[in-house]
Amino acid sequence: MKLYHTPNAPNPDRVTFFLRAKGKLDAVELEEVSIMKQEHKTKEYRDVSPFAQVPALVLDDGTKITESRAICTYFENLFPEPNLMGSDAKEKALIEMWDRRVEMMFFVQFATWFRNAHEMMAPLEVPQSAESAAKGEKAARKMAQRIDKHLAQHEFLAADRFSIADITLFITCGFCRVMKWAPHKEHENLGRWYDAMKVRGFAS
Ligand SMILES: N[C@@H](CCC(=O)N[C@@H](CS)C(=O)NCC(=O)O)C(=O)O
Known part of the structure; x- marks a missing residue:
């Protein structure tokens, strides 16, 4: 199977960090797509991803999966260990709850700021x-505060263990650099959590 990705772009990073956390990055053939060169807008790439977005996963039978969360769900089922999306009903719900909160209330809000403010x-x-x-x-700033407050009481974002929610938060904090903002330097608990994620090394 082939994974189309863009290094240092947050949605593709979400998937590659997830695969790395599973120790399975070598299970996919990687193909880089340059967003800055607008390679994602070519006819060839639109045949893979009709909405012209990265990442995209193409299975060996030709099936195309083009949402980062859906690609992660596919890998979670293909490579169940280590579990990153919850092992029972309660864990699954808590991890999804935080993952969606981070994606919609932090990542998407930050992306809206970046996309509408940055000349690039x-x-x-x-x-x-x-x-x-x-x-x-x-x-985005409000959500960073809320997450910091949550992390004052919790080592991980959801279900008291490492999960996709931590990966989504990690890539979001990293993404913030494009607006010269480091929420993990501004907020103490977020900073402690961020340093622990770096030590964990799942992102490199
Ligand atoms: N919901 C999609 C969003 C994908 C997305 O927006 N990817 C960005 C890169 S991080 C992209 O392809 N941007 C190209 C553009 O906006 O033209 C997902 O999670 O995969």
Whole structure:
């Protein structure tokens, strides 16, 4: 199977970090797609990913899976150990709850800020909107505070153990560098959690 990805872009990183945490990065053939060169907008790549987004996974039977969370779910089922999405009903629900919260209330809000404010994104976000940027920034900063408060009481984001929710948060904190913001340096508990994730080494 082939995984189309863009190194240092957050959604593709979510999948490659997830595979690395499973020790299975070598199970896929990797093909790089440059977003900056707009390679994701070519006809060839749109045949793989009709919405022109990265990552995309193409299975050996030709099936195309193009949402990072769905690709991770596929790998979770293919490579069950180590478990990263929950082993029983309660864990599955708690991990999904935090993963969705991070994705929708932090990642997407931050991405809205970045896409609408950064000059590098002007060719991709047409037209950029200062109002959308401001709303995204406010929501992302608020969620960073909420997560910091949660991490004051918890070693991991969900279910008291390492999971996809931690991976999604880790890639989001890393992504924030594009706006010269490091939420893990601004918030003590988030910082302690971030350092523990780096030591864990799943991302490198
Ligand atoms: N919901 C999708 C989002 C994918 C996505 O937005 N990927 C970005 C890279 S991080 C992309 O392809 N951007 C290209 C563009 O906006 O033109 C997923 O989770 O896979």
